[in-house]
Amino acid sequence: MKIMRNSELIKIFSEMAELLEMKDVPFKPRAFEKAAHSLEALEEDVADIYKREGIAGLEKIPGVGRGIAERIEEYVTTKRIRDYAQLKKEMPVDISGLTAIEGVGPKTIRLLYKKLKIKNVRDLEKAARSGKLKKLPRFGEKLEEKILKGISFQKIHAGRMSLGEALPLSRSIIGRLKKIPGVSAVESAGSLRRWQETIGDLDFLVIASEPARVMSAFVAMPDVMGVTARGETKSAVRLRSGIHADLRVLPPESFGSALQYFTGSKDHNVALRTIAIAKKYKLNEYGLFKGNRRVAGETEEGIYKKLGLDWMPPELRTNTGEIEAAGKHRLPKLIDYDDVRGDCQTQTTWTDGAHSIEEMAREAKRLGREYIAITDHTKSLAMTHGSDEAKLRKQMAEIKKLNKRLSGIRIFSGAEVNIAKDGALDISDAVLAELDFVGASIHSHFNLSTREQTTRLIRTMENPHVDAIFHPTTRVIQKRDAIALDLDELFKAAARTGTMLEVNAHPWRLDLKDDLVRRAKTFDVKFIIDTDAHSTAELSYLEYGIAQARRGWCAKKDVINTLGAADFSALLEKPKAKRFSSR
Ligand code: DGT
Ligand code: CA
Ligand code: CA
Ligand code: ZN
Numbered sequence: 001m002k003i004m005r006n007s008e009l010i011k012i013f014s015e016m017a018e019l020l021e022m023k024d025v026p027f028k029p030r031a032f033e034k035a036a037h038s039l040e041a042l043e044e045d046v047a048d049i050y051k052r053e054g055i056a057g058l059e060k061i062p063g064v065g066r067g068i069a070e071r072i073e074e075y076v077t078t079k080r081i082r083d084y085a086q087l088k089k090e091m092p093v094d095i096s097g098l099t100a101i102e103g104v105g106p107k108t109i110r111l112l113y114k115k116l117k118i119k120n121v122r123d124l125e126k127a128a129r130s131g132k133l134k135k136l137p138r139f140g141e142k143l144e145e146k147i148l149k150g151i152s153f154q155k156i157h158a159g160r161m162s163l164g165e166a167l168p169l170s171r172s173i174i175g176r177l178k179k180i181p182g183v184s185a186v187e188s189a190g191s192l193r194r195w196q197e198t199i200g201d202l203d204f205l206v207i208a209s210e211p212a213r214v215m216s217a218f219v220a221m222p223d224v225m226g227v228t229a230r231g232e233t234k235s236a237v238r239l240r241s242g243i244h245a246d247l248r249v250l251p252p253e254s255f256g257s258a259l260q261y262f263t264g265s266k267d268h269n270v271a272l273r274t275i276a277i278a279k280k281y282k283l284n285e286y287g288l289f290k291g292n293r294r295v296a297g298e299t300e301e302g303i304y305k306k307l308g309l310d311w312m313p314p315e316l317r318t319n320t321g322e323i324e325a326a327g328k329h330r331l332p333k334l335i336d337y338d339d340v341r342g343d344c345q346t347q348t349t350w351t352d353g354a355h356s357i358e359e360m361a362r363e364a365k366r367l368g369r370e371y372i373a374i375t376d377h378t379k380s381l382a383m384t385h386g387s388d389e390a391k392l393r394k395q396m397a398e399i400k401k402l403n404k405r406l407s408g409i410r411i412f413s414g415a416e417v418n419i420a421k422d423g424a425l426d427i428s429d430a431v432l433a434e435l436d437f438v439g440a441s442i443h444s445h446f447n448l449s450t451r452e453q454t455t456r457l458i459r460t461m462e463n464p465h466v467d468a469i470f471h472p473t474t475r476v477i478q479k480r481d482a483i484a485l486d487l488d489e490l491f492k493a494a495a496r497t498g499t500m501l502e503v504n505a506h507p508w509r510l511d512l513k514d515d516l517v518r519r520a521k522t523f524d525v526k527f528i529i530d531t532d533a534h535s536t537a538e539l540s541y542l543e544y545g546i547a548q549a550r551r552g553w554c555a556k557k558d559v560i561n562t563l564g565a566a567d568f569s570a571l572l573e574k575p576k577a578k579r580f581s582s583r
Contacts, residue, residue, distance in 0.1 A: 005047050009075060010036045012084050013068070015095050019087040022110040031068065037354040038063030041537035047076045063354060094120040102150035102480050103143060111136060125151050153479065159200070161243045162477060163544060164507025166192055166199040169241065173204065173221065177247075180217045182209035185255060189262035193314045195547035197477055197510050202245040203262050211249040218247050254286045256299035261285035267319035275307050275323070283307075315550040334550045337543055339562045342371035345416060345439055345470055345502065345530035346539070350395055351376040352384035354535040357395075357411065358402055363536040365409035371565040373412040373437040374399060375470075380418045380426040381443055387415065389431045396434060410565045412436035416470055421445045423459030425466075432465035437572060439502065439530075441470035442483065450484040457490060461499040464576055468500040468528055471511040479508075487516065491523035498576035500560055501525055503552075505545025506532040517552025526580050527554065528561045 017032035038061060039046070049057045050073060058069035071081050093113050097120055098104050104112075104124075112118040115136055116127050124147065127133050133144040170188045177186045183206055187193070190203035208214045211233050218235055219227045229236040233249040250258045261269060262285065276283035281290055287297030288306055296302035301311045309326040313334060316322040325331045346360050347353035353360070357374055364372040376395070377386040387395065396413045403411055414437040417425045425432070425440060432438050440460050448456065460466055472490070473482035494501050501520060504511045509532065512520060517527065529545035531538055549559060556562045563571065571579055 005045055005076070006039050006042055009046065009072060010039045011096075012075070012081060013039070016084055016087060018095050018099065018106045018109075019084075019091055021106040022091060031065065034063040034354050035068040037535040037537065041535065046072050050076050062359070092119060097121050098124065100479065101147060101154060102476075103146045104150070121151060121154070150479075153481075159242075160198040160478070161241065162507050163192070163195065163197050163199060163510075164541070165241065166202065166243065167544075169223075169239070169243070170202050170204075173202070173223070173245065176221060177204065177206060177214070177218070180208070180214055182213060184208065184252075187259055189259055190264060193263045194265065194317055195315050195544070195551060197507075197513070197548075199243070201243060202239075204245065204247040205255065205258055205262060206247060206249045207252050207255055208249050214247070214249050252298060253294065254297050256301070257283075257287045257297040257303055258285045260300045260303050263314050263317065265318055268317040268323070271319045271323050272307065275309075279307065281306070313550065315547060316553070318551075332553045333555055335546060335554050335556045335559055335562065337546050338368075339556045340529050340542055340546060340559065341369060341564055342373070342412075342561045342568060343369055343531050343533070343539060343542065344373040344412075344414070344437060344468070344528050344561055345375050345504070346372055346533045347376050347384075347416070348374055350374075350391070351381075351386055352534060357399065358406070359536055360533070360539065361402065361406055361409050361411050363539050365406075367539055367542075369409065369539075371410040371412060371568065373414040373439075375414040375416040375437070375439050378415055378417045378426050380420065386418065387427075389428055392427065392431055392435065410569075412569070414438060416441055417466070418443055419456065419460050421448070421456065423456040425460065425463065429463070429465055432463075435465075436569070437467050438465050439468045439470040440466045441472075442474050446474060446480070446483050448484070450486055453483050454486040454489055457485070458493045461493050461497045466499060467572060467576070468502055469494070470502045470530070471504040471509050471532070472501050473511050473513075473516070475511055475513070476508055477510060482511075487519065488523070491520045491525050494520070495524045495526075495580075496577075498526075498579045498581075500528045503527050503529045503545045503549050503559075504532050505529055505541045505543070505548070506538065507541060507544050510544060510548050512548075512552070514548050514551035517549055517554060521553065521558060524580075527559050529559055530561075 013032045013036040017029040021029040042061060055069050055073050058064055058072050059066060075081050091113060093109055098109050101121065116132060118124050118127055128144050128148045133139050133147065134141050170192055174186050174188060177183060185207040187205045188202065189205055191199050192202060206214055215230060215235050219230055219237055223239045224237045225240050226238040228238060236244060236246045238244050273283050276288065281288050287294040288303050296306045304311045310329055310331055312322050312326050312331055343364055348355060348357050348360055361372055377384040379386045379388040392415060399411050399413045413435050415427060415435055417427050417438060417440040419425065419440050419442045457469060461469065473485065475482040501512055503517060527549060529542065529549055531541040533539045561568060
């Protein structure tokens with residue numbers, strides 16, 4: 001469970017970072033951002049730490065200095081932070097709502113408030129529609145259009161929660177439900193069980209000897225804002241985060257069929273029911289029936305088996321060929337959640353990350369990884385203080401020292417090299433050749449034509465030192481569309497040059513996404529799955545990327561960082577074009 005008080009402080013500190021950024025205050029925004037990041041990773045309530053050890057205890061939290069500790073103390077003891085209240089008074093705007101719109105950052109928010117008194121997305125839309133935005137300094141027609149597009153993008157996706165928020169929430173609710181006496185099984189079904197990238201609502205299924213007890217406990221959870229339905233075996237609630245959750249209590253003999261039914265997808269279920277009917281069965285959430293006799297229902301396996309199908313992982317249930325494959329006993333053997341052994345994209349305090357190389361490496365080790373590549377940004381991404389050649393060499397020396405000192409984790413030197421408009425890189429080939437692992441990625445010029453964008457990435461892939469393209473389509477879920485690309489041509493070039501494509505596991509990105517992974521695979525493209533972590537907490541994101549690869553029908557052999565550290569390193573020693581040819 002994300003601890004309540006911590007999550008309130010995370011929000012306050014991130015907002016303070018943005019508010020101070022708007023006022024051009026130097027250094028301080030970074031300190032608040034860092035504090036917010038480290039509270040995210042904290043597993044204990046700050047109030048408990050404060051009660052036990054006072055302000056000195058707070059200062060022991062990584063990323064929390066004296067100033068931040070004092071503000072935490074103030075919040076714990078008075079429920080408010082005075083300088084936050086003051087900042088909000090000067091700038092009473094909905095920061096998280098506005099920054100969620102693509103193209104709107106802290107500086108823009110300040111300008112919008114100063115010039116047009118814009119406080120929220122609704123004000124912003126009105127101003128854009130009436131043509132007031134384009135008259136502002138540095139704005140113009142194009143930015144106004146971009147903002148309107150961003151707002152409509154938001155509306156289309158409104159009401160759905162990112163998997164990255166929904167999964168921890170679901171897990172904490174499952175933990176709570178399991179503790180209720182008489183409960184013997186709890187599962188999360190629906191889109192969450194299929195690891196879909198956004199979630200409409202949560203669906204819980206429970207076996208319990210006393211359903212009434214489960215109902216009262218469910219509607220009384222501290223996260224519950226409102227109860228929309230309450231019955232003997234079924235309830236629905238609205239949670240604080242805005243998402244709805246359904247819960248059903250089932251008898252054991254129907255648990256498998258309910259799990260199957262409520263996992264979906266709807267398209268998968270419709271196809272399955274057609275098969276059932278053809279075989280003279282009736283299939284619903286209570287079981288598989290021949291006449292009035294239940295022939296299966298206790299387990300999912302039982303249902304699929306009676307229909308002549310192999311059981312299939314929920315990630316595959318989209319009715320895009322999995323049912324046919326299951327009927328021919330030709331389902332792919334998917335990569336497992338514990339198959340990935342190293343994380344190949346991480347950022348540190350050397351650029352825009354919140355933690356040092358050593359902190360990141362230690363956390364990666366704690367999570368069971370065998371290796372981690374440090375891939376800080378490069379110089380043309382100026383706002384991250386990106387590395388130039390000299391800084392990269394200095395970092396390589398530091399990594400060498402750390403590798404001698406640390407055991408049980410190997411650190412590879414690397415970079416996330418920024419790709420210019422024409423596909424060129426901002427680091428010399430000589431230095432790229434010295435790095436263990438080089439990723440390259442696009443962070444600008446998102447609006448080029450398909451032709452230009454495809455040529456741009458292929459030129460980058462032709463560089464013999466570029467091992468992988470990071471977040472290849474640069475989409476941001478619910479925020480920014482993928483760039484225009486001739487994907488087939490891109491995938492062909494990736495396979496030909498031996499350039500790996502990343503499945504970025506960050507729940508904002510998930511890039512390449514499931515269906516593109518599946519298509520790339522037909523061209524024999526090889527993948528790596530990375531977290532793109534900018535803090536130790538984000539190193540745990542790997543599972544989201546693995547889920548995406550599974551939804552793209554990937555086997556272990558398709559994903560190169562399933563190799564151990566020695567094999568991975570040996571592979572990188574080979575010339576790119578020869579790495580995968582014998583496979
Ligand atoms: P969501 O909540 O929008 O992210 O997506 P789901 O897939 O979780 O959808 P939800 O919560 O409406 O329903 C859960 C599952 O129940 C769904 O995946 C399939 C099943 N289901 C719901 N409605 C129908 C239906 O009308 N027909 C069939 N065959 N299955 C349904
Ligand atoms: Ca659902
Ligand atoms: Ca539902
Ligand atoms: Zn990055």
